[in-house]
Amino acid sequence: MKTMWMKRGFGVSGLLGALLVVAGCSMAPTYETPAVSMPTAFKEAALASHEAGTWKPAQPSEAVARGEWWKAFGDATLDRLETEALAANQSLKAAAARVKEARGVQQQARAGLFPKIDAGFGPTREKASPASQGLPADGNVAPQTLWRAQATVAYEVDLFGRVSDSIAAARADADxxxxxxxxxxxxxxxxxxxxxxNLRELDAEQDLFTRTVTLRAEALKLVQRRFEEGDIGELDVARAKAELATAQSDALAVARLRAASEHSLAILLGKTPAEFDMPARPLVPVGVQIPAGLPSALLERRPDIAAAERAMAAANARIGVAKSAFFPSLSLTGAGGFEAGSLGDLFKWSSRTFLLGPLAGTMLSLPIFDGGARSGNLARARAQYEEDVANYRQQVLVAFQEVEDNLSNLRLLSDQTRAQGDAVKASNRAAQLSRTQYQEGSISYLEVIDAERSVLQSQRSAVQLAGAQAVSTVNLIRALGGGWGDAGGPATSPQQSAPQSLTPATVAAR
Structure with a gap:
């Protein structure tokens, strides 16, 4: 009998030893970032180099903080607005709160590596069975009140990496x-x-219409005087009045758009529209030229791609968590303290007690049948990983598209701006000649109106092209991940008001 118990004891200890050996072994597949199709260079960057020479990035300015790419535009007002937005924007504050939430979940998962210790105090009223006291079946056991003061310890051995994989998934979620x-x-x-x-572009349009209204008013005075002198008919006066009223209406339409743009900017700064007012200042054409760099740098610099990659890592770790559910789990529990029939005897040395092993359930749990729940959970985890892989690759493709789109926009906008400049010069010359010919009586006033309309349209198109060029420059910087140059700086912290992940360059020269 003794030999048999020794063999059984050896078998139990051997089993526990074997389980402890595999403790912490992850069941998750080895994680590797999926390969993506990547060009060696951007197509539009090659076209720009062929047509306009090779981009030569300027050296980063030491006075510019890392990641403050907007300072490349050299606009003090824009610098101030960016600082205010980073400090007060509510969407950014919500994103920072989500980071704290994810870190809290990570800390909660990491707690699984340590034992849980609790303490309790209080009485219980109980009646033991006669059999548990070694009495006959009809034995009378009186109920009794027991006072307990004890500490309990519970610890789950990390068999097959369930806890460690959960921590890895939570860490990837936090990242x-x-x-x-x-x-x-x-x-x-x-x-x-x-x-x-956009606001500065509307300021430029408003300035253009203000000058146009002034010119239309002067033209109306001239036409009115000639009408009073009998040189022309009333038709020219009516046409001049219509042109003035149309210019005034267009100026009000631009003012309406500017007010809405100003309100949108106020919200981005975390202010109500009533608290924000931006003095008018026409747009100065942006001359900043951004080198695209290598396509592979996008995978390092774009935060949305980094987020998609971390989602894959978390999904991969959760496959390990789902696999570990198919294997045994080992929970170690214990309690120790004092137990007595009266409160006065509770803390006497003779009242000490302890318990090793679970009060309910078993120490070692082996899953046998659950109707396919674990298999379904594993299939779901694998499908989630496949979905995240597809999302990651799609995000990379979208990033390449955004860079190419904005490179082509800037390249074509540059050519279009030069052509529009020629159109402005030609229309101005045509309007000047038409006014001279009208004063000489060789053409009708209708032709003067057409010429002046062409001037206004060409000037307005030039202003809008300048605004589109500025916006496309910002879009390119955003598509490149927020800056250019060395991307190996420290990561941005949600507690910081300014990013520090990228180094901006000053204006690039051709």
Whole structure:
């Protein structure tokens, strides 16, 4: 009998020893970032180099903080607006709160590596069975009140990596949340810059219409005087009045658009529209030229791609968690303290007690049948990983498209701006000649009106092209991940008001 118990004891201890050996072994597949199809260079960058020479990035300015790419535009007002937005934008604050939430989940998962210790105190009223006291079946056992003061310890051995894989998944989720924070931050910075340049474009249009209204009013006075002198008919006066009223209406339409743009900018800054007012200042054409760099750099610099990659890592770790459910789990529990029939005897040395092993259930649990629940959970985890892989590859493709789109926009906008400049010069000359010929009586006033309309349209198109060029420059910087140059700096913290992940360059020269 003794030999048999020794063999059984050896078998139990051997089993526990074997289980402890596999403790912490992860069941998750080995994680590797999926391969993506990547060009060696951007197509539009090659076209720009062929048509306009090779881009030569200027050296980064030491006075510019890392990641403050908007300072490349050299606009103090824009610098101030970016700082205010980073400090007060509510969407950014919500993203920072989500980072804290993810870190809390990570801390909660990491707690599984340590035992849980609790303490309790209080009485219980109980009646033991006669059999448990070694009495006959009809034995009378009186109920009794027991006072207990004890501490309990519970610890789950990390068999087959369930706990460690859960921690890895929570860590990847936290990293993803931080990358999404940087993505929201970059989107906010770009939105502020785009709204700012859009506002300045509308200021330029408003200035153009103000000058146009002045010119139309002077033209009306001239026509009115000639009508009073009998040189022309009333038709020319009516046409001049219509042109003046049309210019005034167009000026009011631009003012309406500017008010809405100013309100949008106020919201980005975390202010109500009533608290924000931006003095008018016409747009100065942006001359910043951004080198695209290598396509592979996007995988390192774009926070949305980093977030997609971290989502894959978390899904991969959760496959390990789902697999570990098919294997035994080992929980070690214990309790120790004092137990007595009266409160006065509770803390006497003779009242000490302890318990090793679970009070209910078993120490070692082996799953046998659950109707396919674990298999379904594993299939779901694998499908989630496949979905995240597809999302990651799609995000990379979208990033390449955004860079190519904005490179082509800037290349074609540059050519279009030069052509539009020629159109402005030609229309101005045509309007000047038409006014001279009208005063000489060789053409009708209708031809003067057509010429002046062409001037206004060409000038307005030039202003809109300048605004589109500024916005496309911002979009390119955003598509490149928020800056250019060395991308190996420290990551942005949600507690910081300014990013520090990328180094901006000053204006690039051809």
């Amino acid at each position: 993803q949340s931080e990358a999404l924070f940087r993505s929201v931050q970059l989107a906010l910075q770009a939105d502020v810059a785009q709204n700012y340049f």
